[in-house]
Amino acid sequence: MNPPQASTRIDAATRLECRICWHVYDPALGDEVEQIPPGTPFLDLPAHWRCPQCDAEQDKFLPLTDR
Numbered sequence: 001m002n003p004p005q006a007s008t009r010i011d012a013a014t015r016l017e018c019r020i021c022w023h024v025y026d027p028a029l030g031d032e033v034e035q036i037p038p039g040t041p042f043l044d045l046p047a048h049w050r051c052p053q054c055d056a057e058q059d060k061f062l063p064l065t066d067r
């Protein structure tokens with residue numbers, strides 16, 4: 001089911017999980033801590049956005065795949 005290339009595909013609805021603390025960023029919910037409005041895709045987060053729980057940078061997040 002996975003695409004052959006390991007590159008991460010992130011679209012507007014993709015949730016991403018912090019691999020440090022397992023916090024999940026859900027675009028449908030946004031992020032109250034950073035005042036990100038619901039409906040904000042991960043790719044549209046401001047560059048300074050970091051994990052609200054552990055302060056990890058955005059490249060520490062891995063996409064979650066729904067099945």
Ligand SMILES: [Zn+2]
Nearest residue numbers: 018021051054
């Ligand atoms: Zn984290």
